[in-house]
Amino acid sequence: MVIVLEKNIRDDDKQRIRTFLEKNSLRVNEIAGDEETIFGAVGRVGIDPREVEILPGVQRVIPISKPYKMASREFKRDNSVVSVRGVKIGGNRVSVIAGPCAVESLEQMMESAARVAESGAVMLRGGAYKPRTSPYAFQGMAEEGVKILREAGDAYGLPVVTEIVSSEHIPAMIDYVDVYQIGARNMQNFELLKKVGALGRPVILKRGLSATIEEWLMAAEYLLASGTEDVILCERGIRTYEKATRNTLDLSAIPVLRSLTHLPIIVDPSHAVGVRDKVPPMGLAAVAAGADGLIVEVHPCPECALSDGAQSLYPAQFEKMMRDIEVLAPVVGRSVSRRRLQGKLSVPGTAAQSQNAAAAVAGRKNGPSVCAYAGGRGAYAEQAIRRYYDDDAASLPVQNFREVINAVLDGRADTGMLPIENSLAGSVYENYDNLARYEDIEIIGVATLRIExxxxxxxxxxxxxxxxxxxxxxxxxxxxxxxxxxxxxxxxxxxxxxxxxxxxxxxxxxxxxxxxxxxxxxxxxxxxxxxxxxxxPRNYTRFVVIARSGEVVCDAPNHASVIFSTANEPGSLHSALGLFMKHGLNLTKLESRPIQGEPWRYRFYANVSLPEGVGSSVVSAERIRSALAEMEKISQDNGIVQGVRVLGLYSAKEI
Structure with a gap:
């Protein structure tokens, strides 16, 4: 069962609830959110949920009917997002993990890391312990391979993923591995699942060769129940009678899983098809089906590979696939996850762009910050940057609005300047859609510029x-x-x-x-x-200043931007907007945009601000946060308000 605790629960009440549950043979996992804390109680339930609901500090109890408790949608309604050293998997992103099947040498891993990083991968994969069908095949470099993988990942700013085949290897891996991978053969190695889950680290769990979806989710339950909160499911093909490919890639599992679990879902097209030229189309198909990411084998010289060379992409093929994913992602309402550039990498673009980018990559601790904008010298956005920052920021010109966002995400720029609406021509709808699509950016400021x-x-x-x-x-x-x-x-x-x-x-x-x-x-x-x-002549353009999520915090915001959708029920939009009035906030903007793939359903973009003279800045900020927290709570409780996401809390600056 899921026990939702009261917002201001006392510590002694929380401990009393935990003790009561544990005395009834239930394992208790506490999950603390920004506005809500829950207890996930798993085990053989021998008590009436009403006995729990009447305990002091309990807001409500939600029984879970699925055999997999913590992995189920009943346990958590919203999709989980797994964060690994700044890289996020889940949500609205497509995150790509790439690298060779096996670690073979330092030179091989360095070249692999450089090539996949430049093409857009956000994590580096490579096997150090290789479970092979034949005992005479290459078994991996073991502990030395793990160390080489870590060195290559660190050199190019990539978290590392590698398979663990035995709990005996944990001491050799613990200091080097960011994400543990449980392979298909070990999906139901329950003792290994328990040991790896107890580490509390992110885990990629591959589907077994002949496993049903329920068996797969039950394996994930072992990991979650053992201690980790971050499990990523990986579809890698199942064994059927078909021999044309190595396995049969079950893409239907993605939408099925979406309805059953909150866990992120990625796909391994390399092991699924086992044929190099068929990997990119199946990778694109996985993205179209709704996968949160891919894990792909890439080798600088596949014909020389010691393991799975036939299914490993050449670096040029991987780069082409990543470009195709960049094109496909917006069509299905997604954005491609970006990693921060490292000083070793070249930055594509003009000479002027590369010069500015080099300063961005170096950290700019002793120099001005960099703000990206769409256009060339003399663009209105460049004027907005100069005036907003009082000439204290360098400008980075890029080709279009989406590239502004990418420059912020990959570290070429600290912030970006995007036009959002004009007083005469109206809204810049492309940027409303960009703000909804890219979950790793947020609004940190607003600037208004007169346009002549x-x-x-x-x-x-x-x-x-x-x-x-x-x-x-x-x-x-x-x-x-x-x-x-x-x-x-x-x-x-x-x-x-x-x-x-x-x-x-x-x-x-x-x-x-x-x-x-x-x-x-x-x-x-x-x-x-x-x-x-x-x-x-009263022609003004309003710009939003964006940054990577969580990097800039406004202590005393007086404005907020939020997106949400509502149920198709009478009064649902009224219920959402009424929250702003309840908390004394001005609704200064309400824009609707169609939700891609859901005809005649709309997403609402709202700006709210505090009226003048409402009190101290701290009180003002709390009022905004309370309204947004209540909106999110309504979303979780009854579904009238849906998909609530705060785009930014900030102070407006008129220029």
Missing amino acids: HSLLAVKGASIDGIETVYSHPQGLAQCSEFLAKYPHWKHIETESTSAAAELVASSGDPSKAAIASDVAGPLYRLDALKSGIETD
Whole structure:
């Protein structure tokens, strides 16, 4: 059973509940959340749940009917996220683990780590103890292999994953391994599960060759009941009568598991198919089916591999697969997990981008912070950075909004500047969707900038000679009345206003013009044919400043952004919004966006703020947090409010 404790429970009441449960032969696991603490009581239940519910300090009791208690959806409604040295598996992310089947040498592991890290892997795999079908096959480098794996992982900032085949190996592995892997052959080695679970470390549990889903979850229950809270399930194919592939990859297990368990689910397409060229399509299929990640075998020279060379990808194949996943992930409402860059790695991009990125990777302890933005020199976002940071931050230009987020996630930038809405053209929907998709970023600030557009062209050009105008879609929309005076002009959209200016400058064509900032004119040696062409001089763009989640904390926030959905029931949206009024908060923005893959269902984006003069900053912050905590509690209790996620608690800064 699950016992939800009262928020302000006294320590002696908590101990009394624990003692009562243990006296009734129940094993008690305490799970402390941000706003709620629960006891998971597992074992042969011989007491009436009502006897527990009346104990002081108990809010409610939830009986669990599944044989796997702690792994079940009844135990925990929300999906679990496993965190390993800053890398998260679960939630809305696709996390990829890669590396060779076996550790063969330091040189091999260093090259493998470098190649998979540059392509986008967030963890390094490699077997040091190899359970092989033949006793004459390569059995691994044992303890030396574990040490080499750790050295390679540390060199490139990658947590390491390796298989444990016997509890006797724990002393040799304990100081080097971040995630233990239980292989398919050991899925029901219950004594090993108990010993590894007792370590309290994250564990990847592979499905057995012929195991049912329930047997697999019962094996996970052994790990959870023994002490670890972090179990990742790994589908790696099951044995059937089909011989065309090594195993049969059961992708139907992913949606089935989603309904049964809160645990993260990854897929091993390498062991599933056993044929190199079939691994990437099955990896993509796993992502499309809803997997939280992949674990893939990659070797710098597969034909020389001492183990499973036929199913190991070449580094170039892995890089191609990662690019394809980057394209696929947004289609299924996911984002690809990123690791922080290390100084050894090259950073893709222009020379200017690499120069700024090098400072970001080095830590910037003695220099200015770096803020990424979409566009080139002279972009409005760059002006917002300069004014928001009072010229104390370096700017990192990247190609588009998604790359701004990626730059923050991989460490090229400390923060990012994203436009979220314009007072004339409305919301930048792409960034609303980006904020919902990328769970590892949060809003840490807001800045508002007045936007003044100019028509820029090469020297000697005139308005009468213009035939084509380039700008960002928002720039074109914000100058609609001016453009209506010239109906014969062709409008072409660009990624940013600065990109439009750069394009016109490089063309040297007097028939082309760009709508951009006056600041961009001198930078690209363009003349302003007309300034102030925006439809309304009261033209403002609101930007959000983003950072990697948990890295920047505002002690006294007066604003919050949150996303949530509601049940399709009368009054459900009213119930959610009423919480803001109950806690004295102003609802300053409410935006709805369609939920991908769920026709006619919507996700709501809300901004709330505190009215002036509500008291001390500490009281203000607590009021916001209380409202959001109550919204999350309603989500857990009755499902009227669903999918609550706080995008950020921050102080607004008008510039």
